[in-house]
Amino acid sequence: MTIVERKERQRAERYELILATARELAEAEGWDAVTTRRLAALIDYSQPVLYSHFKGKAEIMAAVATRGFKELAARLEAETANATGDTDTLRNVCAAYLDFARSRPVVYEAMFVLPTKIKFASEETPPALRAAFAAFVTALGPHRQESVFLAEVLWSALHGMVVLMQSERIPAIGDEDRLNILVRKFGNDDV
Amino acid sequence: MTIVERKERQRAERYELILATARELAEAEGWDAVTTRRLAALIDYSQPVLYSHFKGKAEIMAAVATRGFKELAARLEAETANATGDTDTLRNVCAAYLDFARSRPVVYEAMFVLPTKIKFASEETPPALRAAFAAFVTALGPHRQESVFLAEVLWSALHGMVVLMQSERIPAIGDEDRLNILVRKFGNDDV
DNA sequence: GCAATTAATCTAGCGATGCTAGAATAGGGC
DNA sequence: GCCCTATTCTAGCATCGCTAGATTAATTGC
CATH class of the missing domain: 1.10.10 (Arc Repressor Mutant, subunit A)
Known part of the structure; x- marks a missing residue:
């Protein structure tokens, strides 16, 4: 053997x-x-x-994306695990997401931009991808109404910032300011 | 002649x-x-x-996108123009943006997703595109700090919702709920 | 250790793609 | 009616993802 x-x-x-x-x-x-x-x-x-x-080029890219999901999940979970209960957890998770996108732009593209056969928000969704999303829910804090929808909107905002920046549709400068605004808006002081 | x-x-x-x-x-x-x-x-x-x-296929797509900018600007400006000062203006503008993306998905793709030579946030930016962005600034209300950054974050969130929905990365259902959350978070009751 | 069989790999090619040079054809001016 | 110019087409290039069939390498049986 x-x-x-x-x-x-x-x-x-x-x-x-x-x-x-x-x-x-x-x-x-x-x-x-x-x-x-x-x-x-x-x-x-x-x-x-x-x-x-691989069945084809698309499957190669999907495999690269799957590795990316694992790395992203690890990075985000590192932030929620370290959560000392302070209010910075949300900011840290968001910053980690943006950092990931910055450090691995093409992997991010394969994961979240290009057409993919990977199923999102379904029973076939890869565990790593579920874990990454769960980190957002956790970071937003417990006991919040519509926490899944809320996490989806937060993720949408982060994703929008990433792709619009990467495609040079919003300026690279202002990065920090936009993160500040986002965290302020989604912070736990419910409005 | x-x-x-x-x-x-x-x-x-x-x-x-x-x-x-x-x-x-x-x-x-x-x-x-x-x-x-x-x-x-x-x-x-x-x-x-x-x-x-046209110089090539990319230029044809860019021309389609340019028409799209005009239509989008018209739709958004219709909402800010009708603004009776009530607090629904923000919601209406956001809803109009999402409606546009829904009604013209491929034009939206050419405008905001696919690689393009059209310059954003620069002196060469087409007037219609500037006008569309200005509508967001207006809808967010006057006298707000960092209104440009704020508008960029709002736009990022809307764009994220559009592309993640169109690529089936977030569920189609929940559309309305996510819009509600977004408007609540970005409403004029500053936090 | 050698032949036969199986598995692994390569060569060559298909039908597309975006784009273009040069031939063919139209039209207007005199 | 002829010539010239501008327009349009035919045909082809390089490249793409992908694959069938030939070729080579490795493994097994004796």
């Missing part, structure tokens, strides 16, 4: 190599530059090898 | 035909289906004719 194991391990390594290379190429030149030919050349294999791991 | 005039008029008509056809095809099957070949076939001309009007 050890031969089979070795093969499986090598396949798994190549799977990871494809994902890492796709992400790096996207980070360097954008998703449009991630063509199956370039990706194959970068991993020193021919095109069809990609299709033995 | 009458012959030249006729030619110019025919060219202008064909320009409009291209834009209308591109929009209709996008509305029917999405922007991916708007290929230069299909578009040319639909207007009963060959491909290169498109390039005598």
Whole structure:
């Protein structure tokens, strides 16, 4: 069985190599530059090898996105876990979300912008994605009415800020100010 | 000169035909289906004719987007103009924005989602786009601190709701509830 | 250790895409 | 009616995602 194991391990390594290379190429030149030919050349294999791991380019991007969900969830949960009960938890979670988007713009794009087959807000939703959303609900504090809708609106605002900034539709400067406003508006002093 | 005039008029008509056809095809099957070949076939001309009007597909989409800015600005200004001073102005403007996105999803996509050469928040920004943004500032009411940043955050929230809904990342139901929350949070009772 | 079988990988190609150079065709001016 | 100019089309390029079939490598059976 050890031969089979070795093969499986090598396949798994190549799977990871494809994902890492796709992400790096996207980070360097954008998703449009991630063509199956370039990706194959970068991993020193021919095109069809990609299709033995993934059904197509979209599935590669979905896999990169799934990794992103895990990282995002970890970052957000780190903030809610450390929550000392002070009122800064909401701000910290929002800041962590914006930081993630800033540090991994193309992964963010695959997760939340580009067409994806990943199901949101359904039973098939990946656990990491649910966890990330749950962090918003937690950060908004307990005992609030319509907390799911509230979290959706907060997330919408953050997402809007991210994509409008990334596409240069709102200025990069003002970042901090906008976060301040958002936290003030969604803080726990109910209006 | 009458012959030249006729030619110019025919060219202008064909320009409009291209834009209308591109929009209709996008509305029917999405922007991916708007290929230069299909578009040319639909207007009963060959491909290169498109390039005598536009530099490329991106420019056609930008032209459709520009028309969209005008329509959006008109819709939003209709709400701020009718403002009787009551507190519903903000809600009406937000609702008008969401309605526009709902009624013209692909135009909205060209305006605010897809990569575009149209400059936002700069001196080259089209007047209609400025007017639309100004409507948000107005709707938020006078004498408010950081009114531009505030408007940017409001717009971000609305945009986030639109794109996350259109890409099925937040559920279609809850629409009304989310609007209620947003208006409550951004209402003029400063916190 | 060698042949036969199976698995892995590659070459080559299909039907599209956006875009364009050069040929063909129309139209207006004299 | 002829010529010239402007318009439009035909045909093709490079590239895209993806795949069938040939080819090579690895594994198994003897």
